[in-house]
Amino acid sequence: MSDLLQVKDLSYKKNQKMILKDVNLNLSSGKIVALLGENGAGKTTLMRIIAGVAKNYRGEVNLEGSTKEAERKAKLSFTDGLTGFSDSTKIKDVVKFYAIIFQDFDENEFTELRKFMKLDPEMKLSQLSRGMREKLIIALTFARKADLYLLDEPFGGIDAMARKKIINSIILWKEEKATILISDHFVNEISSLLDEVVVVKDHTVLEHKSADDIRQNHKSIEEYYESFYADEDDE
Amino acid sequence: MTSFNTLFNRMFQEKSRAVYLIYLIQAFSSLCFSLWMIFSMRGEPNVMMINGHREVTNHLIAYLLIFGVMMFITSFFANFVYWIISSVKNEKINRSQTWRLIPINDTEFLLSNFGTAFISYLWLIILEGITVAVTCLPVLTVNEVRKNLSGFFEESHRLAVQDWWSLLGALVLVILLGYAWYAIVSLINLSSRSIMDFLPNGSSKFIMFIVRVVIIIAIIWLLSKATTVVFGAISNFIPFLADGNNDLQMSGTLVAFLLFDVVVTLIDILLLNKFVEAKQN
Numbered sequence: 001m002s003d004l005l006q007v008k009d010l011s012y013k014k015n016q017k018m019i020l021k022d023v024n025l026n027l028s029s030g031k032i033v034a035l036l037g038e039n040g041a042g043k044t045t046l047m048r049i050i051a052g053v054a055k056n057y058r059g060e061v062n063l064e065g066s067t068k069e070a071e072r073k074a075k076l077s078f079t080d081g082l083t084g085f086s087d088s089t090k091i092k093d094v095v096k097f098y099a100i101i102f103q104d105f106d107e108n109e110f111t112e113l114r115k116f117m118k119l120d121p122e123m124k125l126s127q128l129s130r131g132m133r134e135k136l137i138i139a140l141t142f143a144r145k146a147d148l149y150l151l152d153e154p155f156g157g158i159d160a161m162a163r164k165k166i167i168n169s170i171i172l173w174k175e176e177k178a179t180i181l182i183s184d185h186f187v188n189e190i191s192s193l194l195d196e197v198v199v200v201k202d203h204t205v206l207e208h209k210s211a212d213d214i215r216q217n218h219k220s221i222e223e224y225y226e227s228f229y230a231d232e233d234d235e
Numbered sequence: 236m237t238s239f240n241t242l243f244n245r246m247f248q249e250k251s252r253a254v255y256l257i258y259l260i261q262a263f264s265s266l267c268f269s270l271w272m273i274f275s276m277r278g279e280p281n282v283m284m285i286n287g288h289r290e291v292t293n294h295l296i297a298y299l300l301i302f303g304v305m306m307f308i309t310s311f312f313a314n315f316v317y318w319i320i321s322s323v324k325n326e327k328i329n330r331s332q333t334w335r336l337i338p339i340n341d342t343e344f345l346l347s348n349f350g351t352a353f354i355s356y357l358w359l360i361i362l363e364g365i366t367v368a369v370t371c372l373p374v375l376t377v378n379e380v381r382k383n384l385s386g387f388f389e390e391s392h393r394l395a396v397q398d399w400w401s402l403l404g405a406l407v408l409v410i411l412l413g414y415a416w417y418a419i420v421s422l423i424n425l426s427s428r429s430i431m432d433f434l435p436n437g438s439s440k441f442i443m444f445i446v447r448v449v450i451i452i453a454i455i456w457l458l459s460k461a462t463t464v465v466f467g468a469i470s471n472f473i474p475f476l477a478d479g480n481n482d483l484q485m486s487g488t489l490v491a492f493l494l495f496d497v498v499v500t501l502i503d504i505l506l507l508n509k510f511v512e513a514k515q516n
Binding site for chain 1: 300432
C-alpha cells in the first residue's frame with residue numbers, strides 16, 4: 001500500500017534551538033495514529049509543518065503526491081484554535097466562513113456533529129468554555145472531508161464523559177481511507193482506537209510501531225509509552 | 236484549493252466591517268459637530284453669504300449642508316484611522332493560523348490581503364462621497380449656489396486633454412502610493428518577525444524591541460536608497476525628463492512607483508512563503 005504521508009529528513013530550528021532533527025515518518029491511508037511525546041517534544045511543530053503553517057524547515061513533506069503547502073492544506077484538516085475570529089463571532093458565522101473557504105466542508109455533517117456536541121449555533125465564541133470551544137474545533141475539523149486529520153491535543157478541556165463519547169465516535173466520523181494523526185496526553189483513553197503509535201523524543205521520531213505489536217509485547221500502550229521515560233524517572 | 240475570488244470576497248467582508256464602524260462613528264461625530272455649529276450660529280444657520288450676497292434658505296437645507304461639510308472635514312481623520320486599522324488587520328491576518336490554513340498559495344494570499352484593504356478604503360470613500368453629495372444636493376435649490384456651480388463646470392469643460400491625463404495620472408499615483416503603504420508595513424512586520432525567529436531563545440523583550448527599531452530604521456534607509464536608485468534609473472531611461480515635459484515626468488514617477496511596489500511585494504511574498512509562520516494557537 002502506498003503511503004498517504006511521507007516526511008523525509010525533516011529538521012526544524014527556531015531561535016537557534018533545535019526542535020526537530022532528521023524526522024522520517026510514513027503514514028498509510030485509513031489509519032488512526034497516536035503521536036506521543038512529552039511537552040515540548042515537537043509534536044505540535046511536526047503537525048504545523050505538515051499543515052504548512054510552520055516555515056523555514058529542511059526536508060520534504062509529501063501528502064498524497066503534494067509537496068506544495070497550498071496543495072497539502074487542501075488535503076488535510078487541522079484542529080485550529082479559531083484565533084482568527086473575534087470573540088464576538090457566533091458559531092454560525094464561523095461555520096459560514098468554513099463553508100465558503102473550504103470546498104470539502106460539509107454543512108450537514110457539521111450540523112450532525114454540532115448536535116452531538118450539544119453546541120448552539122447562536123452562541124458567541126466568548127460564551128464558550130474551553131471544553132465547548134474544543135468540541136466546536138473537533139466538529140469543524142471532522143466536517144471537512146479530508147485525507148488526513150491532524151488533531152493536536154484536542155480533548156484537554158473536555159470533561160471525561162464527553163471525551164469518552166467523542167473518542168468512541170471518531171472512527172464513525174472519518175472516511176474509511178482517511179488517516180488521523182492525534183497527539184494527546186490521555187493515552188489510555190485513545191488507546192482502543194489506535195492502529196499505530198509514533199513516539200517523538202530527543203527531537204526526532206524515536207519509534208513508529210503498530211498498536212497490535214505493542215499490545216502483544218506490553219501490557220498497554222500507556223505502559224509502552226512510559227517505558228521511554230523510565231530511565232529519566234529513575235534519575 | 237480555495238479560489239482567489241472566494242478569499243478576496245471573504246477578506247473584503249472582514250475588512251468592510253471596520254469601514255462600517257468608522258463610517259458610523261464619523262457620521263455620529265459629524266452630527267454632533269453640526270449641532271454644535273448650529274447652536275453656535277445663534278439660530279441663523281440658514282443665512283449664507285455667497286459672493287457678497289446674503290442668501291436665506293430653509294433650516295433643513297442649512298442643517299443638511301452643515302452636516303455634509305462636517306462629513307467632508309472629518310473624512311480626512313476617518314481615512315487616516317482606517318489606514319492604521321486596516322494595516323494592523325492585514326498583519327494580524329498574515330500571522331493568523333486560521334487564515335494561513337486556507338489552501339491558497341502565498342502570492343494570492345498576500346495580494347488578496349493588500350487588495351481587500353485598498354478596495355475597502357475605496358468603499359469608505361464612496362460611502363463618504365455619497366453622504367456628502369446627498370446632504371449637499373438640496374442646497375442646489377439656492378439660486379446663487381447654482382450660478383456658482385455652473386460657472387465651475389464651464390471652467391472644467393475648458394480643461395485641455397493634457398489636464399485630464401494629469402488628473403488620471405494623479406489618481407493612479409494615489410493608488411500606487413496606497414498600495415505601497417500596505418506593502419511597506421508588511422515588509423517591516425514580516426522582516427522583523429523573520430529576523431526575531433533567528434535570534435537566540437530567551438532574548439529579553441528589551442532586546443526584541445531594540446531589534447525591531449533597528450530593523451525599521453534599516454528598512455526606511457534601504458527604501459529611501461532604493462527610491463533614489465529607481466527614480467535615477469527612470470530619469471536616465473527617459474532622457475526628456477530634464478526638459479520639464481510634465482507628461483513624461485508623470486509617467487516616470489508612475490513607472491518608478493509601480494516598480495517599487497512590485498519589488499516590495501516580491502520581498503513580502505518571499506518572506507511570507509519561506510520564513511514567516513502563522514502564530515501558534
